[in-house]
Amino acid sequence: MLIDRFVDGKAHNYTRQSLSQITKPRSARIVSRGRTPSPNHPMQTYPTLRSSLSLYLLVLPTLFLLAIFSFVPVMMAFYNSFYEYEVGGERTWVGFQNYIDYLTADPTAMVSFVNMALLTLMAIVIRLTIPLVVAKLIHTLPNERHRYLYRLAFLIPTVVPVVAVQLIWGSLILGETGLINTLLENLGYEDLAHGWLSDPNTALIALACIGFPWITGFEVLIYYAGLSNIPESVHEAAQLDSATGIKKFLLIDVPLVLSQIKLIFMLVLINGIQGFELIFILTQGGPGFETYVPGLWMYENAFSFQKMGYASSIGVILFVVIFMLTLLNMKYFKSAEDMQGQ
């Protein structure tokens, strides 16, 4: 073990401390291997700046790209939100006026936040339940081949571009001559058939129903991973306590896949608040302002009305909402995991 320290050619980097670690009993070094880098590592002992220059150079491309496409835009977003200006026009410092205008005087703010909340809530309820139940159903199958085939089948739609799926739902299923209306006509409910996305009363609910039966292969796989990690002994113990069926699922499986539930919850929540692609493609916020969401209004302000400052302030507000909910969620779910005794 000692020899390779010196064939490594970096021996000059070792301080007295690291040499003493090398000569420590091996068991002691194994114990110290954990989340921190193992102490017998060559670069462990804070080399001088000169010897770590190559390391800085190696992470430089990463940092450079992040600076241009993340850090600078973040700063610009905050900075611009305090100005009123149009593309190519003059900048005027307006302080918090953009925020105040949006939150108090913008006629779209209320309806779009309500829409966002409803769509997000519905998405969360759906995607925390249906893929989990499907994953559980697959997981209980005794035949490994069947389990694989079902996972594969639910994954197939992933190959269709998301935009194509959205356009297909808009025309083939919810359109005037779409599947829903054809079914209704054949069943004798002609009067119910109409353009689901163009009727103000049904546009929002139609958007929420897109993707039925909402069995996303990706989410099924993540829940399935969680279910697979539950030790068999837990189920055997539950069997002894004569827990069966739904009760066992709710009391044993659900708490033990909580970290997967947390992951999906966060993804759906963040996407629900910032996502406006589906609405942009299918309704453009219409009819009227029925299906507007804040993200779409930000897009319109920036790229249709050229009100960059105002758009930036909407972006910042959405960021703050996401940030607060993320913090709340981390706090809440941590306590839930503590309760499991992890």
Added chain:
Amino acid sequence: MRRTPYLQHSLLLIGVVLTLVPFYFVISNAVRSNNEIFRSPFGFPQALTNMVSFTTLSLTGRASEISYVVRISVDDEIVFETRRDGYKAAMRAQWKIMTNGYIYAWEVLRGYMLNSLLVSLTSAVGVLLLGSISAYVFARYRFPGSNILFYVIISVMMIPGILTLVPSVQLVTALDLRNSYTVLILPYIATGQVFAIFVLRSFFRGLSEDLFDAARIDGAGHFHLYRHVVLPLSLPSLSVIAVMNILATWNGFMWPFIVNSDQKYHVIASGLFNMTTGPIADNYSAMFSAYVLASIPLLLLFVYATRPFIQGLSTGAFKA
């Protein structure tokens, strides 16, 4: 002996059918003529039915009876009518109906497909390269500021796209990058590498120190350790990251749609949306064919990558 779980199978099969029904109609409509789709969007392709009956006739020795009238109508007015006699000619006419939409769609889609392929593959390679190098540096070395730098990079995962969308567009406009491949590829690498660094760093840390010691005894340098020890061991994680990045880039719509005004630089997602507002929009057959064509590259990717992908995800390669 466990009994067959009929209840689970029937529920799952209902789920599979409901999930796949829309895609069945897309595939079927792609080989139907516009007239057929206009009459009913949910029928079985007439051309296929015809082909089956022609083949039956020809196999039963009644090929001479086959004749097929090709009618091309615009607004219910027949503008062209011709007769195809004999098995081969009639079959060719059916084939033409079936491929008609695809030919139109391919004309429009070809450029978008090539752009998407280029952008997805280049950015996936970039993400893997930058992500694995940075993850390796942060996992195996410590240098002044290494922890701070790492948390600065990871903090990007907390920045939602909605915050940076508008200023990013302003920035690339100011840098005169719009309408180029650079503006399509670099942002995807910039944001995609963060998750890769996050996942790979913890994976690289978990690798046994003995492996590195053994390689060092053999005289391996830093690059050698990275290239011949770390990378081969992390192939499963790398391939899942690659697939996820390709999926994300292939589906990316808003960014390419906003930053490109030139048709030349549109990708699949923005291109498909542009098609619905373009002259091809009324050509339903071509639209459905375009959806099918746009799905083929990812289908091919999945044929090769599904097994490691399902297994990687199912065994919890990525936990929250």
